[in-house]
Each structure stands twice: as structure tokens, then as C-alpha cells.
Amino acid sequence: MFLAIHHALRKLRDVPHARKLRDVPHARKLRGVPHGAGSSFPGLVFIPVVFALVLWSGCRKQPASVMVSNPTESNAPSASQEIAKVSTRRNQNKYPQLLSDYKLYRGELAKLEPAEGVIEYELNTTLFSDYSGKQRLVRLPEGKLAKYEAVAALDFPVGTVISKTFYYDHDLTDSTRGRRLIETRILQRTDSGWIGIPFVWNDEQTDATLTLAGAAIDVQWNHTDGVARSNTHIVPNLNDCKRCHQNESMEPLGPTARNLNRDVAYEHGTENQLAFWARKGLLSDLPKLENAPKLAVWDDPKSGSLDERARAWLEINCSHCHNPKGPARNSGLHLNVDVTDRYQLGVFKTPVAAGKGTGGRSYGIVPGKPDESILLYRLETTHPGALMPEFGRTVVHDESVALIREWIEHMPEGAVAQAASDASL
Secondary structure, eight states: HHHHHHHHHHHHHTTTTTGGGGTTTTTTTTTTTOOOOOOOOOHHHHHHHHHHHHHHHHHHHOSOOOOOTTTTTTTOOOOOOOOOOOTTTTTTTSSSSBGGGGOOOOOOOGOBBTTTTTTEOOOOOOOOTTEEEEEEEEEEEEEOOOOOOOBBOOOOTTEEEEEEEEESSSBBBOOOOOOEEEEEEEEEEEEEEEEEEEEOOOSSSOEEEEEEEEEEEEEEEOTTTTTEEEEEEOOOOTHHHHHHHHHSSSSSSSSHHHHHHHHEEETTEEEEEHHHHHHHOOESSSGGGGSSSSOOOOOGGGGGGGGHHHHHHHHHHHTTTTTSTTTTTGGGGSSTOOOOHHHHHTTTTTOOOOGGTTTSSSSSSSTGGGGHHHHHHHHHHTTTTTTTSSSSSOOOOOOOOOOOOHHHHHHHHHHHHHHHHHOOO
């Protein structure tokens, strides 16, 4: 049978115009269907060939890895709509099967107490992930140092392990009521670069299991207003890590010098985090702290101006895609804090390929008019094809929306003239 199918396929290849079927109207919707009575590829020939193709595709061994996508969308498909399918058979044995295999913790794992040589770190401004809490750890190989970088993430040596554990407090108004650990994401630097590996915590909260295919986990908590909330937390699959961490190459996002440059309460007392790392022999080439950049804390007015705090939030939550080298570089919208071109920031900038993501609005930012600004619409919506960030968020972050709204409302009038000047260059 397979030989007969093979001959049929070869004949199909030789049929006139068969190679150009993709050019036939509606071919994307119904590949191979002849268009018009004058087609040189009659339906009678087409039907048995399709039948043969169906049998052939059903009998052949399917690819080990399948990434589901929607070719009609200009952006990558949202993780809130689907979890892409990846092979577990091919990669399952390449990585540790349990989070405990990394030996990042001492004692009972659920307490998340770092083991000897593992450093817990904090960031000035963090990525919003549906009101989940996070613990961040890093372990460098013995005798190796991270190298200071002024703009990019610190240059960590091969062998470095970075972990981020997501959890939900049962009550956001009272942390003493406990929490539920959901997942831990590992970033590990190997000789060939960084790799991201997802682990899901078990119901007993005793360990987390390698989960290469990702997961969707129902969560509940009492919110800051005392109202019970629920949501589905999306655990990324092995490929999803690249959606945020892949620019020119896979790399960490949070631990940049300007985001790590803050005071932290240690057991011995409060100390600047970068200075602590340097003193402990973990960081090289650190300049004087007054010369090191520092990112504002988005929800702390004492840490910076309204503009500095809004820009800090946009950098951490959006610029991993919206930067000159990121996946959204073709949009021309660049949201890292060092952008000075107001047009690139979105002021009176028309969208390139936002589609339904515009919300019917014409410009990225209209100074003084947040409700006419596409940027705010994409932060306020939860529509899978329009919300931003498109991965890791399925609910509205009310507090950051309020910040960005206030930022646009108070955007100086000079921004309009500056944006017009930038657009003309």
C-alpha cells in the first residue's frame, strides 16, 4: 500500500500547476481544492489523492515535537489560549527529574531556605505574573565570579544556576496564613548557552517535578480588598522560555546591575546588594556605587519620579520583547529605560501590525489622553489576542495600570513636539 501511495504522490508532483496550489485563491483555507471550472487539476483526481494522503499521514510516525501556532496572528499565540506541545520523550532524561536534585535548599524544601553557597536576591522592579509571589536564587560554580555589566544582565559564568519559584499567598492581606508553591523555573548556563527548565510542585509541597510540556494550574487567593479570586496559572513549556529570554541569544532578564542596585536586609544587617556580592567574591568589576545605574521601584514614589517609575515598570514587563534586538523589534516600539526618542517610546506612534490589539485607537501614546492610547488599552484588556505582556499575564494588574494612566495623563506637552521631531528624522 505504501508503495502505491508513493507512486500516487509522485504523479501528483508531476501534475501541471500542482506545485503552485498555494497560489490558488482560498488555498490557505482548503489546500489543493481547484478554483473555477477551468482548473487543470480536476476534483476526481484530487479526491483519491487526498484519501491516500490521509492514510499516509495517519500511518506514518508523527514528529516528536509539535509547536501549535496561529498563522493569522502577527504575534506569537498567547499562552493563556494554549500550551504548546513539546516532546518529553526526547528531552526527559537530559535534565534532573526533581527540583531537589539541584540542592538549592536546605531542610524542608517548602520552606525555601537557601542552601550553603546559594544566594537569594531581590529586584527593584519585578515582572507582574498574575499576583503571584516569587523567590529568586542564584548559585555560582565554586571559585567563579559574575562580571559586572552596566546595561545587560550580569555576565554569569558557565555552571551558574538561577531559580525563580512562583507561589500564591492564601491571603494577600496576611502572609502568615501560608502559601501554595506552584512552580520553579530554572535557568542554567551550560557550555552552549542558557537553558530554561520548568518544574511543578506536587500537592504535598515536598518537591517539584520536571514538567517539560508545561501545565495549567488552578489557583485561589484572597485579594488585597478581601475578595476571593481565582485564576489559571500557566507554567511554560521548555520552548516557551525562549519567548521572553531569547533576543540575540538566551539570557537572564531580571538580574541587571540597575535592577540589583538596592539595599537588602541580610542576617548581618542592611547592605547594598551589589556591594554584598562583590564583598562575598561573587561579582567582579563593580564600579563605585554612585556610578552604577539604579532602576526605580515602580510602586515606591520615594525611589524616583513618576516618569522614572513608569519607565521602570515598562522596561521590566515589556522591553524583553520591545527593544532594538528583541522579538518585537519590527514594531519600532522600544520600551527600555534608556530610550530617549519619544516616538520610539510610542508617543503619537502609529502601530505597525497590532491588528485587534489597537482597541480602535490610533496611537501608542497620546499625551494627556490615556483612554486614547493603545499602550494603556493593551495593559487593561485580558483578550488573548490583544493583552500585553502576552505571556505570563491573564488578569489586569490594577496598580500598574493606574501608574501608567497617571504617567500618560501628566506627560509634558513638550513630549508632543519632541515626538513629532523624532518621527521626522
